[in-house]
Amino acid sequence: SNDELRDRIQAVRDSLGERLLILGHHYQQDEVIELADLTGDSYKLSQLAAGSDDCRVIAFCGVHFMAETADILANRPEKLAERGGERVRVILPDMAAGCSMADMAAIDQIEDAWDQLSEVIDTERLIPVTYINSAASLKAFVGRHGGIVCTSSNARAAMEWAYERGDRVMFFPDQHLGRNTALGMDISDEQMPVWDPYAPDLGGSTEEQLQSSKVILWKGHCSVHQMFKAEHVAMFRKQHPGIKILVHPECPREVFELADESGSTGAIIQAVESAPAGTKWAIGTELHLVNRLKQDHPEQEIHFLSPVVCMCATMYRIDLAHLCWTLENYAAGNPLNVIAVDEETAKWSLVALERMLEVR
Ligand code: 13P
Ligand code: SF4
Numbered sequence: 001s002n003d004e005l006r007d008r009i010q011a012v013r014d015s016l017g018e019r020l021l022i023l024g025h026h027y028q029q030d031e032v033i034e035l036a037d038l039t040g041d042s043y044k045l046s047q048l049a050a051g052s053d054d055c056r057v058i059a060f061c062g063v064h065f066m067a068e069t070a071d072i073l074a075n076r077p078e079k080l081a082e083r084g085g086e087r088v089r090v091i092l093p094d095m096a097a098g099c100s101m102a103d104m105a106a107i108d109q110i111e112d113a114w115d116q117l118s119e120v121i122d123t124e125r126l127i128p129v130t131y132i133n134s135a136a137s138l139k140a141f142v143g144r145h146g147g148i149v150c151t152s153s154n155a156r157a158a159m160e161w162a163y164e165r166g167d168r169v170m171f172f173p174d175q176h177l178g179r180n181t182a183l184g185m186d187i188s189d190e191q192m193p194v195w196d197p198y199a200p201d202l203g204g205s206t207e208e209q210l211q212s213s214k215v216i217l218w219k220g221h222c223s224v225h226q227m228f229k230a231e232h233v234a235m236f237r238k239q240h241p242g243i244k245i246l247v248h249p250e251c252p253r254e255v256f257e258l259a260d261e262s263g264s265t266g267a268i269i270q271a272v273e274s275a276p277a278g279t280k281w282a283i284g285t286e287l288h289l290v291n292r293l294k295q296d297h298p299e300q301e302i303h304f305l306s307p308v309v310c311m312c313a314t315m316y317r318i319d320l321a322h323l324c325w326t327l328e329n330y331a332a333g334n335p336l337n338v339i340a341v342d343e344e345t346a347k348w349s350l351v352a353l354e355r356m357l358e359v360r
Contacts, residue, residue, distance in 0.1 A: 002031055005320040009035060012327040020327075021055040023048060023070070025062035026265045027286040027315040032061045032323065041266035042066065042132050043151040043360075049073045049090075050357065053082075057089045057330055060339070061318045063099045067092040067339040068136040072346045072353060090339045091330060093322035097314045099133055101250075104220035105173035107137040109197035114145075117170075117216075120207045126216075127166035129158055131174050132356075133222075136341045136349045138172060143351035152249050153264035154360040155181040161359050163187065168213070170195075173220030180249045180256045182215045194219050225250035227310045228284040233258040236282040236303065245305065246271055247284035255284060265289060272297055287311040 013020060023045055024036030033039055038048055049058060049070035058074065060067040067090050073079075074088040117123055128147035130138050139149055146165060150158030159181055162169045171178030175194050182192065193210055195203030196219045202210065203219075210216060228251045236243050245259040246268055256262055261271055268285055275281075277299035283290045284305035294302040304310075329336045341349065 002320055005324045006035065008324050009320065009327055012331045015331055018054040019056040020059065021052060022059045023061060025066065025315065026269065026289045027312050028061050028318060029288055029316065030292060031320055032318055036061060041153060041264045043153045043264065044266055046073055046132065052088060055088060056086065057091060059091050059093060059323060059327060061093065061323065063097045063314055064092060065099055065102045065133055065135060068341050069132060069353065071339050071341050072136065072349050076350050089335055091326050091335065092337050092339050093326045094317040095337050097317045099314060101173055101220050101222045102134050105134055105138055105218055107135065107141060110138060110141055110172065113195055113197065113203060116202055117210065120202065120210055125167040126170055127162035128170050128172065129162050130172040131177055134173055136345050139352050140345045140348035143348035147352055149352045149356040151264060152177060153266060154356065156185060157359045158356060159185060161355065168216065170216045172218040174222060174250055175217040175219055176221055176252055177249050178215065178217045179253055187214050192217050222250040224286055224310045224312050226252060227308060228255045228305055230254040230258055232305050236305065240280055243280040243282055245282050247305065251284050269293065272300065275300060
């Protein structure tokens with residue numbers, strides 16, 4: 001039972017003390033969030049991993065790319081030196097907790113795209129920006145090519161950083177975050193080419209389209225956030241006059257543009273926390289987070305901005321059973337599900353991640 005699992009997890013906690021840090025992304029199930037030492041959105045969790053001092057093991061309740069990022073940041077050279085070379089082990093309680101968006105941009109596809117692009121534009125002046133929701137190999141590519149990582153909370157600052165250094169930006173892997181950010185900055189025309197890695201030639205765009213655009217998007221999306229539709233916004237506005245629509249920037253353009261407010265998971269929580277009692281919201285982001293906001297804020301009226309269930313199936317894979325199993329094994333000297341990025345990949349990913357931490 002969950003009560004028993006909680007007790008067993010607590011026993012490992014007691015034995016490891018400060019050496020153990022349990023981090024939880026806001027999309028995790030309540031039972032996991034309740035046990036986490038610290039929670040956050042992608043940006044905050046990477047800051048927490050970067051700042052970890054006493055801990056030697058992070059149980060990362062989130063998805064694979066987040067655990068990779070935590071490994072890279074927690075074990076960067078100066079931190080390793082401070083600890084006399086001792087590594088922080090990052091554990092992902094279930095190895096099947098991936099991210100379908102990150103999987104849409106495989107490194108060989110990106111290298112192939114870059115080769116093709118170099119035939120038609122000056123790739124020295126093309127700055128790659130990758131959403132943190134990407135494999136470490138893609139972050140390393142971005143680091144090597146003078147680019148930067150961003151999260152949903154600093155995408156604009158990262159794009160501005162990139163524009164100061166080149167003529168064009170290529171944004172991976174989420175076309176929606178890339179498009180919504182670029183349109184807000186007024187740096188691109190309506191039709192940004194979207195590079196389809198499965199198209200036979202030039203990602204499905206023409207030479208002319210690629211040459212005339214300041215932003216090239218990658219054809220990736222979040223399977224959860226793409227399910228919010230313009231008609232859902234219309235329905236809520238009609239049925240609940242005065243309602244505020246609050247969405248994550250991974251939502252498609254129409255939804256993003258129709259919304260009253262938008263922001264990262266952390267910003268969504270803040271918007272609700274700072275609103276007066278009686279505020280009516282329809283929120284377009286992962287179901288677990290919206291349900292938790294509903295529970296925590298009975299003084300407001302919170303709706304989920306979709307008639308269908310939009311939850312992140314891979315985030316949901318992390319549960320108390322997996323957390324308990326990996327923690328007990330770790331405590332018994334048998335670390336399982338350790339995410340360790342190889343040295344060369346970590347080195348270049350770090351270049352791109354540090355740029356991100358510096359712009360904001
Ligand atoms: P944030 O945590 O930056 O809001 O990102 C949401 C998300 O999709 C995480 O996978
Ligand atoms: Fe990936 Fe979307 Fe799940 Fe975030 S919510 S982990 S972007 S599939």
